[in-house]
Amino acid sequence: MLRIWGRQPLKGQVKISGAKNSALVIMAGALLCPDDCRIRNVPSLVDVSRMGEILAALGVTIQRQGDTLEVNASHIGQSKAPYELVSQLRASFFVIGPLLARLGVARVPLPGGCAIGARPVDLHVRGLQAMGADVQIEHGTVHAYIKGNKQRLQGAKIYLDCPSVGATETLMMAATLAEGETIIENAAQEPEVVDLANFCRAMGAKIRGAGTNTITISGVPRLHSTDYSIIPDRIEAGTFLVAGAITHSEISLAPVIPEHLTAVIAKLHTIGAEVITEAPNRVRLVPGQHHRATDIKTMPFPGFPTDMQAQFMALLTLSEGNSVISETVFENRLRHVAELNRMGADITVKGNIAIIRGVPMLSGAPVVATDLRASAALVLAGLAAEGITTIQGLQHLDRGYENLEGKLQGLGAKLCRVESESEPASQPTTESPETANSTASKS
Numbered sequence: 001m002l003r004i005w006g007r008q009p010l011k012g013q014v015k016i017s018g019a020k021n022s023a024l025v026i027m028a029g030a031l032l033c034p035d036d037c038r039i040r041n042v043p044s045l046v047d048v049s050r051m052g053e054i055l056a057a058l059g060v061t062i063q064r065q066g067d068t069l070e071v072n073a074s075h076i077g078q079s080k081a082p083y084e085l086v087s088q089l090r091a092s093f094f095v096i097g098p099l100l101a102r103l104g105v106a107r108v109p110l111p112g113g114c115a116i117g118a119r120p121v122d123l124h125v126r127g128l129q130a131m132g133a134d135v136q137i138e139h140g141t142v143h144a145y146i147k148g149n150k151q152r153l154q155g156a157k158i159y160l161d162c163p164s165v166g167a168t169e170t171l172m173m174a175a176t177l178a179e180g181e182t183i184i185e186n187a188a189q190e191p192e193v194v195d196l197a198n199f200c201r202a203m204g205a206k207i208r209g210a211g212t213n214t215i216t217i218s219g220v221p222r223l224h225s226t227d228y229s230i231i232p233d234r235i236e237a238g239t240f241l242v243a244g245a246i247t248h249s250e251i252s253l254a255p256v257i258p259e260h261l262t263a264v265i266a267k268l269h270t271i272g273a274e275v276i277t278e279a280p281n282r283v284r285l286v287p288g289q290h291h292r293a294t295d296i297k298t299m300p301f302p303g304f305p306t307d308m309q310a311q312f313m314a315l316l317t318l319s320e321g322n323s324v325i326s327e328t329v330f331e332n333r334l335r336h337v338a339e340l341n342r343m344g345a346d347i348t349v350k351g352n353i354a355i356i357r358g359v360p361m362l363s364g365a366p367v368v369a370t371d372l373r374a375s376a377a378l379v380l381a382g383l384a385a386e387g388i389t390t391i392q393g394l395q396h397l398d399r400g401y402e403n404l405e406g407k408l409q410g411l412g413a414k415l416c417r418v419e420s421e422s423e424p425a426s427q428p429t430t431e432s433p434e435t436a437n438s439t440a441s442k443s
């Protein structure tokens with residue numbers, strides 16, 4: 001459990017880690033390459049370790065040195081990803097594209113539903129079929145192999161019904177080694193898709209248009225070794241910007257790519273906070289005296305990210321006036337509402353719409369995290385609430401935030417992990433920002 005003593009002002013700088021969603025898909029992408037790949041700026045997260053275990057189970061050699069992964073997929077001994085691991089990590093389904101492209105066959109268990117929605121993989125499957133794969137789903141596993149006597153997947157024109165991040169990534173990876181040209185229309189434009197495209201290009205893939213809604217891939221017979229550094233995590237950065245706003249504190253973040261944060265920064269401006277670009281890769285949050293309500297609709301990039309919806313909701317509970325949040329990307333991503341209400345928020349839900357009436361104060365309470373970003377929202381609410389908040393369900397937080405409590409402690413927050421609710425409630429001492437930064441970079 002995480003225990004937070006609320007209403008401590010924050011101050012200082014925080015180091016932003018490499019992007020979780022880039023790291024996971026780029027690790028899967030390393031399967032495309034028969035030579036050594038070095039991937040830098042990889043965050044230390046439970047999800048990253050699980051993806052490493054999946055690659056190892058497929059026969060890949062993978063070693064971690066600090067924030068760098070050395071991956072060698074010269075010999076892939078297995079075409080079947082193990083169910084016990086895939087069931088714990090949806091992103092592991094992304095190995096299907098590279099496995100099929102490299103081996104001509106892939107067997108990956110369906111990732112199943114998850115807390116935020118059903119999350120089907122039909123777009124991944126239909127795209128692979130268009131590229132000449134026979135795909136059958138039997139006993140909960142997707143069996144895919146290249147049809148006929150062809151050695152390689154075949155380039156195809158694929159239109160995605162919705163700009164799915166995962167489907168775009170699966171099909172882009174599969175197309176790098178296909179015969180001929182693949183065009184993905186209505187492709188996702190998220191920065192992590194661009195990061196994956198850049199990684200594949202660094203291995204010799206021919207990809208144009210990543211970051212727009214049409215991506216064109218000219219297949220090549222083989223990719224080669226590379227040394228690649230992952231972009232900073234825009235969702236971690238956004239979470240820290242909200243931490244500054246909700247505690248009315250001035251904090252700086254680096255490294256960041258401000259263009260990846262445009263929608264989040266625009267909403268912070270609307271509610272009355274300022275985000276100043278101090279250097280090309282550094283921003284500073286200057287909170288407003290009073291924050292105002294605003295309406296938010298989650299959308300694919302460059303729209304407002306669904307992965308920041310819960311954190312912004314925590315902020316809007318304390319903003320003056322009524323806000324409306326519409327979650328349009330996932331069908332069940334408002335489960336944090338009940339927990340925020342336990343802390344004194346005034347939120348009602350109608351379908352996928354949350355109506356938030358700003359309150360002057362939240363009060364600390366025992367709460368349960370239901371998914372990754374929901375747990376971040378509860379941490380943020382706990383930082384702003386009067387009294388003590390205890391958050392259960394930290395396994396979600398550890399999946400996606402590198403050393404969140406160390407980084408917050410470095411900014412002056414008072415929080416620590418406890419084994420149980422009954423542990424003595426003495427406040428931890430605060431680390432200096434310097435200590436926190438070095439803790440963050442070591443982990």
Ligand code: UD1
Nearest residue numbers: 021091119120121122123124163164165166167307329330
């Ligand atoms: C990725 C991110 C996740 C983020 C999401 C949306 C990773 C590891 N995860 O998830 O953090 O919240 O993008 O920005 O990168 N869909 C289908 N059929 C499919 C695929 C998707 O109907 O075959 C639907 C999903 O159910 C969802 C919507 O499309 O409603 C968007 O999902 P998608 O963009 O694919 O998200 P993920 O790649 O799973």
